Amino acid sequence: MAAASNRLDRFLARRLQRSLKQIRLDLVKGRVNVDNELCDDPSRLVNQFTQIDYDGLVLQNNQPIYILLHKPIGVVCATKDAQHKTVIDLIEHPQKNELHIVGRLDLNSSGLVLLTNDGRWSSALTDPKHKVNKVYEVEVEHPITEDYITAFAQGMYFEYENHITAPALLRILSVNKAQVVLTEGKYHQIKRMFGRFRNPVLKLHRVAIGNYTLPPDLKVGEWQLL
Template sequence: MTNSLERLQKVIAQSGVTSRRKAEQLIVDGKVKVNDKVVTELGTKVSPNDKIEVEGVQLEKELPVYYMLYKPRGVISSVSDDKGRKVVTDFFPEVPERIFPIGRLDYDTSGILLLTNDGEFANLLMHPKHGVEKVYVAKIKGIPSKEELKKLLKGVKDKNDVLKVIRYKVLSTDKKKNSMILELTLREGKNRHVRRMMEQLGYPVLKLKRERYGLLTLDGMTAGDIRPLSPKEVNQMRNLASK
């Protein structure tokens, strides 16, 4: 917090408790107190000296931290799992801050996943209108024609969604194994986006990895590796999302 007044939902998000959007809902639901009084007005501003409680827990300001994980397959993109499966925060046993994943990768998808305690930063990157590029490499069953692949640019309908890519590139074709490896660039990331899109075309995904997120790549990393983002990388990601 700074010495000036800040919107309550922004302060909650910056504390790492949750995203700004969820913070707004908590305020509306009457689950936030300022100086022991329930506050439900979204325009409320607070100072660094105000006592803030979220669902009965007093807010403690954490310094923002930013990490990248090379998520292996078979890991849940969550901070906990009621079935006891491995989750992404298990790779950060020595990080004291309450970090959470920015978005998610499917259980069977590997690659770049960012984690932070900065709700504002997470919300900025996840918001659909900001469209930070994400590059995936997918191994698919079958060999689609050029005409079929062009449908990826126009968009493929699945339920209420139109799923598309902004670019694609054929990396290799294996006629013996009847498979193809594609590089797919997205600006949005709907639930199971790539898998649903390819299934609608009739070419199910056999293996999927996110190899680039904005300017970030997996260079020098192997599955399960983690590393902090540099201040320069954090600023670059902010700038990409703010364009």
């Protein structure tokens, strides 16, 4: 969902319903400002956050929004849902309906969720090629042994996707609690990996995505602007 770039002349032609020839003449006449500077270059690339003025009229002045949310259990990572409260429902912001979710958590998981209207930022955090760490605290039903560490580090084959998971780091915190660090996020990946040991996950809580960590004083259900 990367923010799309477009040529300035094409943006103006579409927005003002004028021909490209007319728009290029307007640019030469100095009728267009881009990010508060006069611009006469029709090939200038602009995106959703570029401020564009035409004869003093603001055509676009969108601001990027970055939100960190402490998701509760029972809330879905979706923009709309007929049955459950969504993460969007928890946010009071005039532009909340423009937001999308950066790395989802399932209904019964809690913790850090990021939301934004900036597709380039979210892609940088979620694209597997960037190998951004996602850190989880996991509580399972049965004791965790050293075998888990090796299995998680070697990766596991998921037949449904015909995919071997990227190496994951597992640290044993107590008899039945662990910290897991992933660089990808396949469907219910952590639950399925523990499932190989027939060890059901009782609690799954995300504490970090890359450099963004869940603040200890941010209560369940609360959010803050980054």
